[in-house]
Amino acid sequence: MGGNASGEESDNIDWDTEDELEIQNFPLSSCSTLTNPGGEAIVCAGEASFSASPSHSKLIHHFVGMGFPEKLVAKAIEENGEGNTESILETLLTYSALENSPPQQKPVIDSDHSSSDYYENFLDEISDSDSWSEDEENTESLSDKEKTLLSLAKMGYTVEEASIAMDRCGAYLIICPDASIDEITDFLCAAQMAKAADYLLPDDEPKPKRKFFERELWKRKKQRRYEKRMMSEDSETIRLPKPMIGFGVPMESSQTFHRTLPEAAMGPPYFYYENVALAPKGVWDTIKRFLYDVEPEFVDSKYFCAAARKRGYVHNLPIDNRFPLLPLPPLTIHEALPLTRKWWPSWDTRTKLNCLQTCIGSAKLTDRIRKALEDWDGEPPLRVQKYVLDECRKWNLVWVGRNKLAPLEADEVEMLLGFPRNHTRGGGISRTDRYKSLGNSFQIDTVAYHLSVLKDLYPGGINLLSLFSGIGGAEVSLHRLGIPLKTVVSVEISEVNRNIVRGWWEQTNQKGNLIDFTDVQQLDGDRIEQLIHSVGGFDLVIGGSPCNNLAGSNRHHRDGLEGKESALFYDYFRILDLVKCIMGRQQ
DNA sequence: AGAAAGATGAACGGTTTG
DNA sequence: CAAACCGTTCATCTTTCT
Numbered sequence: 001m002g003g004n005a006s007g008e009e010s011d012n013i014d015w016d017t018e019d020e021l022e023i024q025n026f027p028l029s030s031c032s033t034l035t036n037p038g039g040e041a042i043v044c045a046g047e048a049s050f051s052a053s054p055s056h057s058k059l060i061h062h063f064v065g066m067g068f069p070e071k072l073v074a075k076a077i078e079e080n081g082e083g084n085t086e087s088i089l090e091t092l093l094t095y096s097a098l099e100n101s102p103p104q105q106k107p108v109i110d111s112d113h114s115s116s117d118y119y120e121n122f123l124d125e126i127s128d129s130d131s132w133s134e135d136e137e138n139t140e141s142l143s144d145k146e147k148t149l150l151s152l153a154k155m156g157y158t159v160e161e162a163s164i165a166m167d168r169c170g171a172y173l174i175i176c177p178d179a180s181i182d183e184i185t186d187f188l189c190a191a192q193m194a195k196a197a198d199y200l201l202p203d204d205e206p207k208p209k210r211k212f213f214e215r216e217l218w219k220r221k222k223q224r225r226y227e228k229r230m231m232s233e234d235s236e237t238i239r240l241p242k243p244m245i246g247f248g249v250p251m252e253s254s255q256t257f258h259r260t261l262p263e264a265a266m267g268p269p270y271f272y273y274e275n276v277a278l279a280p281k282g283v284w285d286t287i288k289r290f291l292y293d294v295e296p297e298f299v300d301s302k303y304f305c306a307a308a309r310k311r312g313y314v315h316n317l318p319i320d321n322r323f324p325l326l327p328l329p330p331l332t333i334h335e336a337l338p339l340t341r342k343w344w345p346s347w348d349t350r351t352k353l354n355c356l357q358t359c360i361g362s363a364k365l366t367d368r369i370r371k372a373l374e375d376w377d378g379e380p381p382l383r384v385q386k387y388v389l390d391e392c393r394k395w396n397l398v399w400v401g402r403n404k405l406a407p408l409e410a411d412e413v414e415m416l417l418g419f420p421r422n423h424t425r426g427g428g429i430s431r432t433d434r435y436k437s438l439g440n441s442f443q444i445d446t447v448a449y450h451l452s453v454l455k456d457l458y459p460g461g462i463n464l465l466s467l468f469s470g471i472g473g474a475e476v477s478l479h480r481l482g483i484p485l486k487t488v489v490s491v492e493i494s495e496v497n498r499n500i501v502r503g504w505w506e507q508t509n510q511k512g513n514l515i516d517f518t519d520v521q522q523l524d525g526d527r528i529e530q531l532i533h534s535v536g537g538f539d540l541v542i543g544g545s546p547c548n549n550l551a552g553s554n555r556h557h558r559d560g561l562e563g564k565e566s567a568l569f570y571d572y573f574r575i576l577d578l579v580k581c582i583m584g585r586q587q
Numbered sequence: 588a589g590a591a592a593g594a595t596g597a598a599c600g601g602t603t604t605g
Numbered sequence: 606c607a608a609a610c611c612g613t614t615c616a617t618c619t620t621t622c623t
Contacts, residue, residue, distance in 0.1 A: 242605080274611095276610080278609075278610060279603095280602070308609085308610095311611085354609065355611070359613095362597055364598095365597085394610090433594090438611090440611045548613090551610060551612060552602065553609095555612070556599090556614075588623105590622085590623080591620100591622070592620085593618105594619070594620085598614090599613085599615100602610095604609090605607095605608095
């Protein structure tokens with residue numbers, strides 16, 4: 001905000017006014033319709049907590065979130081009416097200019113997020129370099145620089161990266177503390193690229209580096225202008241295809257698909273991102289926008305195995321000449337679990353299981369159902385059938401005896417997802433953790449089908465950067481495809497999951513090198529650069545970031561992409577973008 | 588034995604889509 | 606309106622540590 005008054009800075013970098021406005025308007029336009037929470041979320045991370053408010057107060061919160069005092073916002077809305085957000089913004093900007101003070105940014109982290117790891121880590125880190133009281137209410141007194149750092153840290157940039165870029169950004173960020181997180185991320189990437197260029201260029205030539213840096217920044221701004229234009233022309237949100245077969249599945253449809261990738265999306269490296277298809281509105285639009293405007297491929301794994309799994313995949317892989325893993329897994333419940341056939345009543349017409357989740361049905365529930373069924377000798381009345389079937393679908397119950405239902409065993413889940421038997425067994429993992437790890441994983445046959453095109457491209461094997469690896473779905477998929485794994489850099493926060501992958505790595509006699517990290521925050525620019533240099537570049541950057549705050553089963557914190565866990569998507573983007581930037585310069 | 592940490596069981600709606 | 610959904614929280618039981 002207040003960018004119009006910052007002419008003094010234009011001697012360094014040509015911030016043209018058009019871009020200033022478009023960046024301000026971008027989240028605004030999506031917010032004014034109140035249909036795209038993803039857009040506004042980039043600017044104010046705490047927005048989700050206001051989602052229940054009526055539209056008027058939501059509008060107020062939106063502008064307060066942008067940094068304007070609440071009184072001024074109320075006044076501006078009164079003057080302009082609720083409908084015209086653009087003129088409200090203009091009025092607010094006029095107020096700010098008159099007062100000759102930059103708007104106060106709302107603290108990015110609200111009380112709901114005060115316990116998040118980011119928050120605590122970040123506060124730890126800035127307290128090293130600056131005076132900091134432990135009183136949380138003092139967030140209000142953070143300097144603009146600290147607030148911007150906080151925003152960037154929330155997005156997954158390390159404090160070091162953000163701080164370096166901000167130092168280079170200089171006064172611009174002080175004048176515009178909150179208006180343009182987008183712009184700052186552009187700046188960060190340009191800075192990272194310039195840093196990568198530093199790496200290649202001799203040190204005694206400072207001028208070309210600066211030119212390079214400015215050119216990168218300009219390219220980024222141009223891309224965003226393009227994105228803006230596309231959004232305003234075609235503002236309809238992403239729809240899920242029906243049938244959900246993406247760019248094709250093995251058996252179904254002999255139809256051939258074609259697509260042309262945006263320039264910015266093309267590899268190397270290839271990338272592959274996964275998350276739940278049924279996310280809150282706007283989430284996939286945001287993901288698509290960050291991942292170089294690549295159209296997500298929505299696929300239901302029920303076309304690959306006996307269980308449904310509706311997922312979206314954003315990737316820049318070729319889509320011709322895919323092939324499935326062999327042998328083809330059982331496609332129906334009866335084939336997958338033959339022992340249930342004997343007890344399966346004719347009125348239970350399910351042929352596919354629903355999505356395999358992290359929790360299983362309780363014994364109390366199956367017992368209640370059994371008692372309800374025992375009242376009837378032959379077929380129960382429709383009412384009872386409906387009750388039983390609803391519970392069966394909700395909890396993925398299968399018939400294991402007369403009137404007797406049970407949740408799937410962990411090894412059955414393993415099989416359905418395409419993992420080797422006992423993949424998650426042993427190593428001291430508890431039964432509940434096993435279900436949890438499996439429920440959070442890829443479906444191997446589905447992912448392998450998409451990755452199969454890599455086999456011809458990399459006969460000698462690939463270097464893999466695997467983020468949020470979990471129990472190693474990506475690694476197992478590639479291995480089962482017969483694609484050798486040269487070096488795998490894997491990031492996974494759960495110790496039991498890391499142990500599972502390490503165990504599998506040894507069991508399968510991998511020839512390559514497995515390097516694991518605990519936290520994506522460890523992968524900052526320097527570390528990535530060092531890894532790329534020592535490994536010789538990554539061929540594939542793969543990852544499914546946490547879905548906790550996106551998934552429909554979450555009754556408490558379905559906060560969208562800004563939720564505590566799901567915000568790690570921004571780390572996927574950050575790291576992918578770093579890899580692209582660094583590798584792009586080495587070619 | 589008692590505390591502390593870990594594992595299990597059970598109950599808990601709402602959003603989105605067609 | 607139906608149908609589906611990579612989940613969280615709390616109480617209680619179990620195991621491990623001191």
